[in-house]
Amino acid sequence: MLNHFLRTLIDWVFRRRSAGLTLIRMGAALLSAAAVSLTVGLTIPTKDGPFVFSWDTSGGPAVISYGIFAVAVAMIVGGALLVIRDVRRENREKIVVIEARGLRDWQGDPLEKAVPISMRGRRDALIIDVRQGLVDGQIVSPERALQKLAGVPDDISRRTNGVDRADVSFALGGLAPVPLLFLLGVIVDDEHRTLFMDWDRKAHIWRPLDEADDGRRFDVTGLGAIAGSTTRVALCVSASYDVLDADVRLVEPTAPIIRMDLQDRSTASHWSDAKQQQLAQQFLDTVMALSRQGVTEIALFLAAPASLSLRLGTVYDKRNLPGVTVNQFEQADARKFPWAVRMPVAGLATPELVQR
Structure with a gap:
């Protein structure tokens, strides 16, 4: 102290x-x-x-x-x-800095050191390391990864216990599979002030989302083609790479496909916090539209930078939105999406692993 x-x-x-x-x-x-x-x-x-x-x-x-x-x-x-x-x-104020490590077996600079000094409060670092030994860049045991994430809610509670709610904020970042990042966002929720940061692969540093909004948004297609009896859909969100319908059909052969395609997308089109807020609102509006049409289960295929994956998880309402399963893409796997995580929302108490 x-x-x-x-x-x-x-x-x-x-x-x-x-x-x-x-x-x-x-x-x-x-x-x-x-x-x-x-x-x-x-x-x-x-x-x-x-x-x-x-x-x-x-x-x-x-x-x-x-x-x-x-x-x-x-x-x-x-x-x-x-x-x-x-x-x-x-x-008196506290910043809980949560960093997910799950893609590369390396010891880079911690996220805690990159949090801007303009964000006031004592830094309290929580590193969630789901890397699995010699297999660099691949989660060979999703069960073990989920076990590590299972204790995060209690860990956050211990770190914020006794601190006034108004004095707590979060900083989030990480390099991990999309389902785990989305799950971490669901766990943190959006009830606190949250700073999202991302890893700049060119500069090899953690960066805040400090660029200007370029005005590009998702093009949403497929909502009007949902039949009245449909309860399960495949929601494909392409914010960096393309989510291909042919790959989705390997694991969702009959579910209607709803697409959200970011205009002029690339792996570097996410560095604006204002833009990400608008993209998250579009995502939330689309999910709410699906819910109004009677959809109760969403298979989410998300290709997005880590910071946006985290943000979409934080805005997903745990009580009032449909159940959602986030799929993990593996290019080298014949199934393309060999496993997924069913999120603890819509009455599900704990996350569940879906393996194919």
Whole structure:
């Protein structure tokens, strides 16, 4: 706690903008101006009598100089008190930084270090490592991965217990299979302030979603072709790579296919937080439209960057939306989607693994 307090104080002094720091800077400038116009007197007793030293550079009444000096000191003291108050407030706030590691067997920089200092609060890192030894980039045992995720709700509760709800926020990021990222989003939910971050594969750094919104959205097709008796559909969301109908038909041979295709999609078309919010709203609106048409089960085929996969999970309402199963794509597998995770929504208490 002491180390974090000192680090936070250093951040405030050198990198933050605040009313307290502004007062300190103004007071220091005023103090410097007053110092050159002060009248200073010094009397030193000696055996030959008092030695008097007098210095006056003001050319004006001393009371004005001392008044300016008093105001400057008051501003510095007041500013320091405001900074201390802000630092204490920040130490009361908490950021739960959740990082999922599941695609590469490497020790990169942790997400915790990349969270911007503009996000106030003590960092509390929670790393969910579902990597499986020598098989780099592949989940050979989805059961073990689900077991690790099963304890996340309790872990989050322990970290936020005793902290005011208004003082808790989350930072989310990860490199893991899409079903696990979506599940993590469902677990975290959208009831707290959440910062989504993603791994920049070119720069090899964690980045916030800080680019401008390019205005491109999903083109939604297939909603009008659903028969009145349909209860299960395949929802294909192509936000980075293409989800091919032919691959979907290997595991969903009869379900109607609903497509959400991002305009001019690529693996780098997701770096805007404002854009992702709108895409998430489109996704939510589409799922709600399916629910109104009587659909009770959605097979979700999602090709999206990690941050968007997490975000879509957070906006999925656990009580009022249809059940959803998120499929894992494996290019080298003849089945293309060898396993999936049924999400803990629509009355399902815990996630379930579906293997083919």
